Amino acid sequence: MTDHHAPAPGPVTAQDARIAPKPPLRRFRQASWDEKLVFELGGPGERGVLVPAPDPSIEVPEIPAALRRTTPPALPELSQQQVLRHYLRLSQENLGADLNIDVGQGTCTMKYSPKVNDRFVRDPRVAALHPLQDEDTVQGVLRVLHELERLLAEISGMDRVSLQPAAGSAAIYANVSMIRAYFADRGELEQRDEVITTLFSHPSNAACAKTAGFKVITLHPDADGYPDIGALKAAVGPRTAALLITNPEDTGIYNPRIEEFVRIVHAAGGLCAYDQANANGILGITRARDAGFDLCHFNLHKTFSTPHACGGPAAGACAVTEELAPYLPHPTVESDGERLFLDHDRPRSVGKMRPFHGVVPNLVRAYAWIRSLGAEGLRAAAETAVLNNNYLLHKVRRIPGVSVPYAEGRPRVEQVRYSWQKLYEDTGVHSEDIGLRAADFGTHYWTSHHPYVVPEPMTLEPTESYSRADLDEYAAILAEVAREAYEDPETVRTAPHRSTVHRVRPEALDDPGTWAVSWRAYRRKILGESP
Numbered sequence: 001m002t003d004h005h006a007p008a009p010g011p012v013t014a015q016d017a018r019i020a021p022k023p024p025l026r027r028f029r030q031a032s033w034d035e036k037l038v039f040e041l042g043g044p045g046e047r048g049v050l051v052p053a054p055d056p057s058i059e060v061p062e063i064p065a066a067l068r069r070t071t072p073p074a075l076p077e078l079s080q081q082q083v084l085r086h087y088l089r090l091s092q093e094n095l096g097a098d099l100n101i102d103v104g105q106g107t108c109t110m111k112y113s114p115k116v117n118d119r120f121v122r123d124p125r126v127a128a129l130h131p132l133q134d135e136d137t138v139q140g141v142l143r144v145l146h147e148l149e150r151l152l153a154e155i156s157g158m159d160r161v162s163l164q165p166a167a168g169s170a171a172i173y174a175n176v177s178m179i180r181a182y183f184a185d186r187g188e189l190e191q192r193d194e195v196i197t198t199l200f201s202h203p204s205n206a207a208c209a210k211t212a213g214f215k216v217i218t219l220h221p222d223a224d225g226y227p228d229i230g231a232l233k234a235a236v237g238p239r240t241a242a243l244l245i246t247n248p249e250d251t252g253i254y255n256p257r258i259e260e261f262v263r264i265v266h267a268a269g270g271l272c273a274y275d276q277a278n279a280n281g282i283l284g285i286t287r288a289r290d291a292g293f294d295l296c297h298f299n300l301h302k303t304f305s306t307p308h309a310c311g312g313p314a315a316g317a318c319a320v321t322e323e324l325a326p327y328l329p330h331p332t333v334e335s336d337g338e339r340l341f342l343d344h345d346r347p348r349s350v351g352k353m354r355p356f357h358g359v360v361p362n363l364v365r366a367y368a369w370i371r372s373l374g375a376e377g378l379r380a381a382a383e384t385a386v387l388n389n390n391y392l393l394h395k396v397r398r399i400p401g402v403s404v405p406y407a408e409g410r411p412r413v414e415q416v417r418y419s420w421q422k423l424y425e426d427t428g429v430h431s432e433d434i435g436l437r438a439a440d441f442g443t444h445y446w447t448s449h450h451p452y453v454v455p456e457p458m459t460l461e462p463t464e465s466y467s468r469a470d471l472d473e474y475a476a477i478l479a480e481v482a483r484e485a486y487e488d489p490e491t492v493r494t495a496p497h498r499s500t501v502h503r504v505r506p507e508a509l510d511d512p513g514t515w516a517v518s519w520r521a522y523r524r525k526i527l528g529e530s531p
Contacts, residue, residue, distance in 0.1 A: 104445025106459030157289025167314030171297035225406025252412030281414030284379030
């Protein structure tokens, strides 16, 4: 058993003649604070700021008694210093794209977000916006949104764009809603009640179609990992409303017959929606419209560099052909030649996807990122992302215990779904164990969507943000953890040892009785109190 509190190990020992010795891995030990919840800090009467009394000249409307609290809200009472310490301590327990080599987020496309763009969004004209401001006071922001819509239309090849969706799943649901509205207008909705998707497309495609009332047909991959075109031909018919497909799929494999897929569905009278949430490897190289698609969507917090921010605030975009433009979520940003305005008067629209107009700061970041790169820069970013991915593929596939299912020997686009199945069979160490041990080296990785069609999966996506040295270091970390799995598996199975990450009991996730999503629930369920 190795010393779990020892510094990070030195050079990786080669277990295979194909693996060259690696440089020493950097030392890492994460700060760990026994920090209480913010509700448990402070005390009655402590203040961080004194709220000024209202101006006596302002008339305050009478609030009906039924809407008033009978007791003050139980809010934390802390000084400024306590607040500062609390959040700085929590920040020291985090990892993220600005701290580590974040190639392991798989389909989430983590990339560097230029800090100059943060200066733009901190400008009061963005940061202090209110969603109910008069449109004449926000013409500058409306211009940014208007131009961003046009840029995304050009990038996708589509005619019109809506920035209403909150993120990928919301954009997929918007697309499905537009498909439903389109066939309802044609009197075909009762007949066309089936949506086709693929096993390695994002699961939200199937989930959103089901939520919208469609039956879902899932195409499985053929022996090479491509969606089975024979299965598509068998599934398509007069009941087909649409094909929802990701390409490249979440395995990183690009379907070279995508145009044929679209033709088959169109011939049956269906529509085709391209899930381009992960378009990082195809920017400026191919477009959804070029393959004949009717709809597509982007995740601006992936491909276009706006930060994920721990799962939000995200931003998405739907793009459609002119034929489907009347169904776009509203409002769209329009121009009357003199001023810009938000158009809510769209009688055939599928409605709003979120309150107001989304997270404007992230839309500004995406706009700045696209404008700073231009057409040539977008293509260069995609080409670099593909190069980085295949370089990392070359390094990782040489690690003992790793395999790369499907399309043997062929390059991937912007990500790869690997398998640790052989390592698990040899050592009993799971993919999740390896990811937790990676936290001891200051990084992490994601497995994949459930179910684990690829056994013991690991999904990596380097993007264009990382250098060759970064990729070498990341591969060396994985090689070291694999060596440990073969030589000292218990160290890996009990990880992490130098990180604040901890193992989650799976049964707790399946028992709603243990879920505590509020302070009141935490006190009742976890502390056993009766608040």
